[in-house]
Amino acid sequence: MVPLIEINGLTKYFGDLCAVDHIDLEVGNEIFGLLGPNGAGKSTTVRLLTTLLTPNSGSARVCGYDVVKEPNKVRESISYVPQDMAVDIKLTGRENVRLYAKIYRVPDRENQVDNVLELMELTERADDLVRTYSGGMRRRLELAQALVHKPNVLFLDEPTLGLDVAARKKIWEHISMLRERGMTIFMTTHYMEEADEYCDRVAIIDKGNIVTVDSPKNLKQRLGTGASMNDVFLENIKTAEEEGFDAFRFRSMLRRRT
Numbered sequence: 001m002v003p004l005i006e007i008n009g010l011t012k013y014f015g016d017l018c019a020v021d022h023i024d025l026e027v028g029n030e031i032f033g034l035l036g037p038n039g040a041g042k043s044t045t046v047r048l049l050t051t052l053l054t055p056n057s058g059s060a061r062v063c064g065y066d067v068v069k070e071p072n073k074v075r076e077s078i079s080y081v082p083q084d085m086a087v088d089i090k091l092t093g094r095e096n097v098r099l100y101a102k103i104y105r106v107p108d109r110e111n112q113v114d115n116v117l118e119l120m121e122l123t124e125r126a127d128d129l130v131r132t133y134s135g136g137m138r139r140r141l142e143l144a145q146a147l148v149h150k151p152n153v154l155f156l157d158e159p160t161l162g163l164d165v166a167a168r169k170k171i172w173e174h175i176s177m178l179r180e181r182g183m184t185i186f187m188t189t190h191y192m193e194e195a196d197e198y199c200d201r202v203a204i205i206d207k208g209n210i211v212t213v214d215s216p217k218n219l220k221q222r223l224g225t226g227a228s229m230n231d232v233f234l235e236n237i238k239t240a241e242e243e244g245f246d247a248f249r250f251r252s253m254l255r256r257r258t
C-alpha cells in the first residue's frame with residue numbers, strides 16, 4: 001500500500017483538552033472511514049490533515065507533502081467537503097462550480113465545470129438556482145465543486161448526514177465511483193451500516209485515541225458470527241464506558257443516527 005496519508009504521533013490540544021492524542025495512521029488508495037462518538041476527535045483530525053489546524057506535536061503527510069511545512073501543496077492536492085453547506089443557494093449549480101474553478105485557477109475551466117457536473121449527474125439542472133435543489137442534489141453539487149481541481153484525496157465530513165435513504169445510496173454510488181477512478185477518500189461518519197458497506201477500512205477513534213483499524217469484515221469477524229458494525233463500535237468504545245463515561249449517551253446517539 002502506497003500511503004497517500006501518513007500520520008505519526010499527531011497531537012492537538014485545545015487548552016488542556018487533548019482532542020487528538022498521538023495518533024498514527026497510514027491510508028492508501030481506499031475509502032477510509034473514521035468512526036467515533038461525538039467529541040472523539042474526528043473533525044479535529046480531518047482539520048489537521050486539511051491544514052485548517054496546526055498540530056501541537058507529531059506530523060502528517062498528505063500526498064507526500066507535510067501539512068505544516070507545505071500547506072499550499074497539500075491544499076492543491078486535496079479537497080475537503082465539511083458538514084455545513086458550502087454552496088450558495090442564490091446561484092445556479094453551474095455558477096457555484098465555476099466559482100471554485102476560478103479560485104483554483106483550473107485550466108480549460110468551462111470544460112472541467114461541465115465534466116464534474118456531468119460526473120455528479122447534475123447537467124440537466126446545472127442552470128437552475130440551487131435554492132430549488134433537493135438535499136441530495138446539493139450534496140452532489142458540493143462534491144462537484146470539490147472535484148473541479150482534480151484532487152488526489154477527498155476529505156468528507158459526514159457526507160450523507162441528513163439525507164434520505166435513496167439520496168444516501170446515490171451519494172455512496174458516486175463516492176464509490178470516485179474510488180474506482182483512483183481517488184482516495186478519507187471520511188467521517190456516524191452511520192455504521194454505511195461504513196460497513198462502503199469503506200475498505202475503518203478506524204475507531206475515542207477520546208483522541210485510535211482504538212482499532214481494519215476492514216469492516218475483519219473487525220466483525222473478530223467479534224464472532226453475526227456481529228454488526230454497531231457491535232464493533234460499542235465494543236471498541238467500551239473502555240470509555242468502563243471508565244465511567246456516559247455510555248447511555250453513545251447508545252442513544254447511535255439509535256438516532258443509524
Ligand SMILES: Nc1ncnc2c1ncn2[C@@H]1O[C@H](COP(=O)(O)OP(=O)(O)OP(=O)(O)O)[C@@H](O)[C@H]1O
Pocket residue numbers: 014017019036037038039040041042043044045
Ligand atoms: N476549536 C475548538 N476549541 C476548543 N475545543 C474544541 C475545538 N474544536 C473541538 N474541540 C473539542 O475537541 C474535542 C474533539 O472534537 P471534534 O469536533 O474533533 O470531535 P468529533 O469526533 O468530530 O465530534 P462530532 O461527532 O460531534 O462531530 C471535543 O471535546 C471538542 O469539544
